[in-house]
Amino acid sequence: MISSETITGYLARLASRQPTPGGGAAAAVHAAQGAALVGMVARYTTGPKYEQYADHVARITTEADQLVVEALRLADADEHAFQGVIDSYKLPSGTDELKAARTAAIQDALVQAAQTPAQLIKLAENVVDLAAELFDVANPNVISDIAAAADAARAAATTARVNIDINVVAIKDGAARSRLAGQTDGLEDKVVLAADSLTKRVRERILA
Numbered sequence: 001m002i003s004s005e006t007i008t009g010y011l012a013r014l015a016s017r018q019p020t021p022g023g024g025a026a027a028a029v030h031a032a033q034g035a036a037l038v039g040m041v042a043r044y045t046t047g048p049k050y051e052q053y054a055d056h057v058a059r060i061t062t063e064a065d066q067l068v069v070e071a072l073r074l075a076d077a078d079e080h081a082f083q084g085v086i087d088s089y090k091l092p093s094g095t096d097e098l099k100a101a102r103t104a105a106i107q108d109a110l111v112q113a114a115q116t117p118a119q120l121i122k123l124a125e126n127v128v129d130l131a132a133e134l135f136d137v138a139n140p141n142v143i144s145d146i147a148a149a150a151d152a153a154r155a156a157a158t159t160a161r162v163n164i165d166i167n168v169v170a171i172k173d174g175a176a177r178s179r180l181a182g183q184t185d186g187l188e189d190k191v192v193l194a195a196d197s198l199t200k201r202v203r204e205r206i207l208a
Contacts, residue, residue, distance in 0.1 A: 002029065002079065003072035019086055020079045024117055027159035028075035031120060034127040034152030035067035037145045041131075044139040053137045060134050067127055071156075074123065078116040078163075085109040085167075111176050114167040117160035118183045121191065124160070127153035128194045135201065147202035154195035161188040 002010055002025055010029075014021050042061040050057065088105040092098045131149040138146055164184055171177050 002075040024078035024163040025075045027156045030152045031156035032071035034149040035064045037149035038130050039064035041142050041145050044142045081113040110167045117163040120160040121157050124153040124157040125191045147199040150195040150198040157188045157191035
């Protein structure tokens with residue numbers, strides 16, 4: 001499980017000639033890093049100087065920690081789901097009946113594989129939103145990490161979008177494709193715009 005292995009072990013598996021983990025899992029790790037950075041900035045925004053924001057910052061800290069856990073869960077889920085796609089392609093197809101069963105299994109697996117990155121785009125949006133909430137009150141000594149969090153979430157969203165696309169083009173069920181489109185269409189663009197805007201604001205504050 002990605003959530004319990006070392007970074008070195010995860011990167012070695014990611015770089016190896018095997019299909020999982022892949023881009024979907026990497027996207028989830030991007031999101032986890034973004035959420036962790038929000039949590040770090042929040043923890044530096046404490047003490048007497050920030051007392052008036054204590055409740056606000058405490059909530060952001062809790063939510064950021066929860067997003068880290070959820071992102072890592074999605075990393076593991078993505079690896080599992082894509083393995084399901086691989087396994088379905090290996091099913092026997094020697095008869096018409098077996099061929100039909102294999103096709104159905106492949107389609108089901110593709111739909112399931114697209115669900116994880118769809119959830120991840122929403123999670124990435126939540127990371128950017130939390131980072132933006134923290135921006136106005138954050139400890140200026142770590143304000144650059146607000147931009148780092150936003151950029152990590154941005155990478156998560158755009159990578160997740162590509163992983164949805166590669167699954168959707170192989171899904172034959174029009175209703176399933178429409179459901180996925182309803183879940184995700186436009187959301188990645190929204191995350192990108194929000195992340196870019198926040199990064200710009202951070203740089204303007206640093207360079208002011």
